[in-house]
Amino acid sequence: NAGVTQTPKFQVLKTGQSMTLQCAQDMNHNSMYWYRQDPGMGLRLIYYSASEGTTDKGEVPNGYNVSRLNKREFSLRLESAAPSQTSVYFCASSRQLDTQYFGPGTRLTVL
């Protein structure tokens, strides 16, 4: 039972490059979330998926897209990376309205 897994753990991009962050959970949770954490700050919600087949914008969605591939997987895509997107990205999952459990994070640097 791995919980929430994320790949990759680290990534360095050049400005303008694209990439997809992968997230998977094996807890049969309905809801999944993507957050970013900037230095000295708490996490901020980028996008969420309340259930399979639905996605919605969170607090800071600009520059990102998401796909809820199935109940287990929720990916985050950066189409044209910018230095302002340098951050640590966390995926989380929960049963509908319950506690959110987080993955180990992806540390992204955009040069």
Added chain:
Amino acid sequence: AQKITQTQPGMFVQEKEAVTLDCTYDTSDPSYGLFWYKQPSSGEMIFLIYQGSYDQQNATEGRYSLNFQKARKSANLVISASQLGDSAMYFCAMSFLISSGSARQLTFGSGTQLTVLP
């Protein structure tokens, strides 16, 4: 708008002593949840404890307890018998319903860095 405030950027505690980490919140929603997460230097976010806004009793989980004072809008974390492994960043967070009410968003405070001294 929902807001979480953690006023202690850093705290020190002696091993085996108790420590209280402060958290105040602001919301106009009647239904919300309060959480504490631990983030060690390795970076993962570890769920510690949860308190619902309608819960009458303070939540406890092992050495962790949440001192919930609704009228004061505070949700302080108390760690008893501190251990060296408790050294980490601690985040207070509040959940509230978003969009159609089918999911919750977490709003986080800026965190408190706890250092346990031997």
